[in-house]
Amino acid sequence: MSEQNGPAGSGMEVAVVSGLSGAGRSTAAKCMEDLGWFVVDNLPPELISTMVELGAQARGAITKVAVVMDVRSRAFTDDLSSVIKDLDARGYKPRVLFLEATDAVLVSRFEQVKRSHPMQGDGRLIDGIGAERALLTPLREEADLILDTSALSVHQLRAKIEDAFGTETSTQTKVTVLSFGYKYGLPMDADLVMDVRFLPNPFWIPELRDQTGLDGEVSNYVLGQEGATDFLDRYHELLRLVGAGYRREGKRYLTLAIGCTGGKHRSVALSEALAARMSDEDGMTVKVVHRDLGRE
Template sequence: MTPSEARVVLVTGPSGAGRTTAINALEDLGFEAIDNMPLSLIPRLLDGPRLDRPMALGLDVRNRDFSVDALLALHGQGAEADGAQLELLYLDCAINVLVRRYSETRRRHPLTPDAAPSEGIERERALLEPVRARADTLIDTTELTPHDLRAVLADRYGTGEARHLSVSVVSFSYKRGLPQGADMVLDCRFLRNPHWDPELRPFTGLDTAVVEHVTADPRYSGFEDRVLDMLDFLLPQHRAEGKAHVTIAFGCTGGRHRSVTATERVARALADRGWSVSLRHRELDRQGLGPRANRSEDPKCGETNA
């Protein structure tokens, strides 16, 4: 793309995969954003006055003139568009997660309004498979929160003032696999495990008793100090290279105690150093046990994990 060409990103994918979130995120990054753009109007839009900033166009199968062939033809002609370079961004998501999202919102699927959402999801994914295969950028949102998706888009599409380094710190369970998109993974399983103390087992790394237990391990302070020393060196280097987002993941067996403690403490230390930090506890969020202010000493936590 030459300096005289404006970036035009065509955003599509199955309903529920995050297209609206992506359009809003790109608008926040300085793009002119139009959602549910009819395909037939895009050539006229590009034939108009030269674009003075990048543009994001959301394309939805619900549009009456939507056609996979027309979209692929438009994308194929993108290099020839006068003063614009077209890119195809495809947001994908696992079927079971799309079904769950539809169940949570109780929405009807646009392709099967009178049938189960799962039928519409299957049909839509099959319809869009040729588009997925031709995408310039493919982002799988299966394991991404809206915040995570925004961070990925900022990394790939941010420019100028939008390109600042943000840091996400995540806790997770090794039993459920590594977090998608993690740049650095740190294993906390060598630390003393509160799970084996019956009195601490129902608590989480958000509770004072667990934090004290984990940090009392003689190895913990050296671990945290070395992690922060490494990040003090690495984060400025990532920023200097133009990277917009870094994800640091702390894992333990169940993602409930040790990794949560380390995530909270490291995130707080990085924020104190002036970094833009967000944190997420993947397993606690799944269990409805996310951060709460001043948790009691008897949290009645439910299911337990090591």
């Protein structure tokens, strides 16, 4: 990723996303939102500079603005070119991402969704694509990054945008390890659920009953049981495969639920132990949430 491209002290980055209709602008916009960019879709060109200035005055609340533009904006090329030059003169140095694809691929994509091209008018679909391609030629020539999406899957396109506009933190998979008690119900937002009620319950040990899995005595008791370490080893290894696959598919959020009877002892201790192991993994950040720890 390039250096921050705002005026000195503003901390503001600006990107303009444009290109041919059907080439993947919507996917690019969603990806940039996931990367932490404030995305504005099809803002009139004359308002872009105002939007950027307002973002720069937001005292750090907005540090990255991406404007997605297409030919639905009238006077598109002239106005947008002027806006880019104006932002450049103000020191924002906007980066322009241009998406394109072959005529054959664009025709196929429009036919799949059964939509007409915005510049087709009374003509054929290919006529609209040709007219748009000619109109956008000057903008394409000014682009900092041109992506031909003809042979790219959605996930491959996301990966290229992440490489260009993401940071090490924004492209990491954010993992939540969630302990819970089955008697309070399954977590609705869990991606994977693991039942650890196969281990002895510290609840039946009088001196451990009033403690939790955060206490050393309970944690040592749970992790010292037969099968506990094997479970952590094998589940951790499985999660390495799952996490790598999720990253390839562009999934950036993963919730792992670990449940015991009441969500106080076994699930808490194992969630903490699993999170400690996963925190050493590259490409992810890990936090622990104990949903039912305070319940009776």
